[in-house]
Amino acid sequence: MSKFGMIAKFTAKPGERDALAAILLEAAAAMEQVHECELYIVNLSESEPDTLWVTEVWSHAEAHAASLQEESTREAIQRAKPLIAGVEPTRLIPLGGKGLESLNPDA
């Protein structure tokens, strides 16, 4: 089964970027318990003050879909929603590259 990737661009409401980043970092910490989540990095944009980017790699797309149904994920989304002006998710198929195979090698 091929891996699954996601890049999500979050635009926070003015002044809310750091509060949104904190919720996304909490979600990232919760992913430590989710074996099929191989990478979940929260990034600031260097140039856009209200923008955050999350880059994800999953063992397969179904695990990503299942995580969105988890109670803890839904609760985090509810807390994040008032801070968010927009989200642009992009679904990806990772082809290869440095670091990809060493992520979660026993998955």
Place this chain on the structure above:
Amino acid sequence: MSKFGMIAKFTAKPGERDALAAILLEAAAAMEQVHECELYIVNLSESEPDTLWVTEVWSHAEAHAASLQEESTREAIQRAKPLIAGVEPTRLIPLGGKGLESLNPDA
């Protein structure tokens, strides 16, 4: 020193996506020798047939800048250029998240 991230969206000329992906995967393979390059993943877009996304993590921004001056990188860029309709690079500051610290932990 904080880590550095990059997301680059490549739009290939029609019919050239796979040839461009091959060059990007060659570049990713060359990064195995570049200690400061911690992650360099080449991804297909699920929905956009001419689009590739590269997600990168570097130990610091200077190492990324230096890699662009390497002869092998410049040669790859010259070969890729005729295949590319557009590139949108986004410079990032990785804040944290699952997998980030386990990338290249001795850097």
